[in-house]
Amino acid sequence: MERLFDNLNPARLPGRAIGRKRRRGHKMVAMETPRYRCDNCGNKTRFDVVGTESFKAFYHYSLGGELTIESREVTDFKVESVTCRWCGSTKAIVDDAAAEAEA
Numbered sequence: 001m002e003r004l005f006d007n008l009n010p011a012r013l014p015g016r017a018i019g020r021k022r023r024r025g026h027k028m029v030a031m032e033t034p035r036y037r038c039d040n041c042g043n044k045t046r047f048d049v050v051g052t053e054s055f056k057a058f059y060h061y062s063l064g065g066e067l068t069i070e071s072r073e074v075t076d077f078k079v080e081s082v083t084c085r086w087c088g089s090t091k092a093i094v095d096d097a098a099a100e101a102e103a
Contacts, residue, residue: 033097038084040092046085047093053077 036047054076060068082093 034079034095035097036082037094037096038087038089038092039094040089041084041087043084043086044096048083048085050080050082051077052080 035044037044038047053074055072055074057072058070060070062068081090083090084093
């Protein structure tokens with residue numbers, strides 16, 4: 001399954017100028033996304049995902065020192081751990097999308 005992720009989500013960008021609606025350099029990136037399922041309790045909707053991301057960004061500082069991130073592109077993302085929000089399991093998490101691809 002392929003989904004589009006907005007790499008300029010203002011909630012994820014520290015120092016992002018509030019109230020500005022500049023969209024120059026805005027990119028949507030297609031990424032393969034996992035579809036997690038917990039074999040322990042059957043949960044398919046709530047997971048805590050911890051990951052490390054590498055990105056390339058254009059930082060624009062005003063003369064007053066205010067930072068605006070005008071473009072940001074994720075170059076790599078690695079999942080460190082996935083925890084089920086319902087039962088707290090980390091060992092029983094299965095990627096349903098990968099299982100469907102193998103079948």
